[in-house]
Every structure is written in structure tokens, then in C-alpha cells.
Amino acid sequence: MDIIANAGELWSKPCHLFAVIYGVKVSRLKHDMHSLKKGPILVKECVAKIKGTCDLLEAFGHPISTVDQIDIVLVGISVEFDSMLTMASFSFEPLTIEWLVNILLECEHSQQIFVSEVSVQVNLV
Template sequence: MSWLLSSSSESILVGTVGLESSKVIWEALNIAFASQNGAKVMQHKLQLQTLKKGNMPMSEYLNKIKSLCDLLTSVGHGIDESDQVLHVLSGLGAEYNHVIVSVTSRLEPCSLREAHAILLSYENRLELSDGISTAGEIFSVNLTTQGPSSTFRRGGGNQNHRGRGFYANQFQGNRGRGA
């Protein structure tokens, strides 16, 4: 009993005042910490169930899921691998529907490691296609807004129209070419 009392902090001692045996003190501490542990379990499970990828990079999202699963494991409530995969997939947006269908419709369950690799690869593909469409949109905007006075230059263009830009050289027809 003296060891339990001497090794406890003041905040813990408050809950043990008046208790008469080490067994009773131990049970009181067990109940106090079990309720705190239960609250932590519920908090971590709720965070895991409600976590959404949103605008987070995939690697950050996957790390958050892993951290929450690790926290649950540390308090005695581990999440099995197939449930971890489902938690990962449930937090993804509609742009990942193709991957979700692919992973969930397999005959053999997808491992967590495979799911991570597939999702990271798919995110890279999305970023590449977004980059291509964004570059295409920028190029399209430049083509429509800059017109003949464009700052684009065509290497070795017609000397008579130097400085008038790419469009002047490109669409001038036979004018000024001595034809």
C-alpha cells in the first residue's frame, strides 16, 4: 500500500484518500485508468471513422490512418489489416471510386501495403493528368488571348515580320514571301 501511494502523483492520490488496503487502492486505480482508456479508445475510433482525405496528399492521409491505428493498438484495441484498408478507402473522395471498386472487388483481399502502393500510384496519375490538363488550359488561354501580338517567337521566321510574333509568321500566308 505504501509503494502504491508513494509512486502516485498528487492527482492520483486524491482518488485513493481513505482507501484501506492495497487491493482496494489497486482496484480504484484500475477503474480510473480503464475509464480514461475507454474514452481514448472511443476518441481514436471516432477519429478513424470520420477522417477524410480531402486536400491532404495521399502519403499524409495514409500516415494519419496508420497513426490512429497504432494508437488504438497501444491501448489494446488493434484494428486488423482488412479493416484498416476499409478505413483508408472510406475516407477517399469520388475521384478515387475506380480504385475503391478495384480494391474491394478482388477475389483475394488487398493487403494494406498493396492498397498504399495502389493509392500512391493513382494519386501520381491524377496529378499528372491534372498537370497536363492545366498546362493545356493555360496554353489554350494563351492562344485565345494573345492573338497576333503574341510574345511567342518562331525561330528563323520570316525576316519581314520579325517581332510580330508566332501568329503573324504562322498565318501570314504567301504575303511578304516574294511569291
């Protein structure tokens, strides 16, 4: 009986260590995703990072709901997208992540066109 009890104790230590490491990894992934700043990087890259982290968390058994994914995208959004945040806040329809990403990409594209037009005009002057 001592061998079985000792084997059980021996096995419980690695299981406990794995659970601690696993918990830390999940917490770290959630923290990194929530603290991702969207300002200097492109929307597509930002959403890809968020989706990748959500996929990892789902694989770990900690899925992130669509509503939470949308909140994560909107929370750290840069000032240039404030109009999108306002529009999303007053939407009567439930937001989908695809709709939000498409709107943000369109907004980002419009901003890039505006910046390139302004820089061409400045160069002409």
C-alpha cells in the first residue's frame, strides 16, 4: 500500500505544477490580448493577433465569446476610430466581429487615402 500511496503522491506533484503553469499561461494570454494597443499597428494585424489568442485560449478550454472579442477590439482602439466606437455603441443590431472588422478596415483605408492625398498636396505646394 505504501508504494501506491507514494506513487500517488509522486504523480500529484507534477499534476499540480502543470495546473499552475497552465493557469499562468491562460492568464498571460488573456492579459496580453486585453492590453494590446491598436494605435500603431494595422487593424488587420491587430484582429489577427486577437483571433490567434482567442484560438489558443479556446484550445486551452477557455473560449472567449464573440461579445468579449468585440469589446477587446473596441477597448484599445485608437482615437482615429472614435466615430466607429460611437456608431458601434448606438447600433440596434448585435455586432458581429466580421462586421466590426470590415468597418474598421474601411475606416483605416479611408484614413490612408486621406493621408496620402494630403502628403501629395503638401509636396506640390
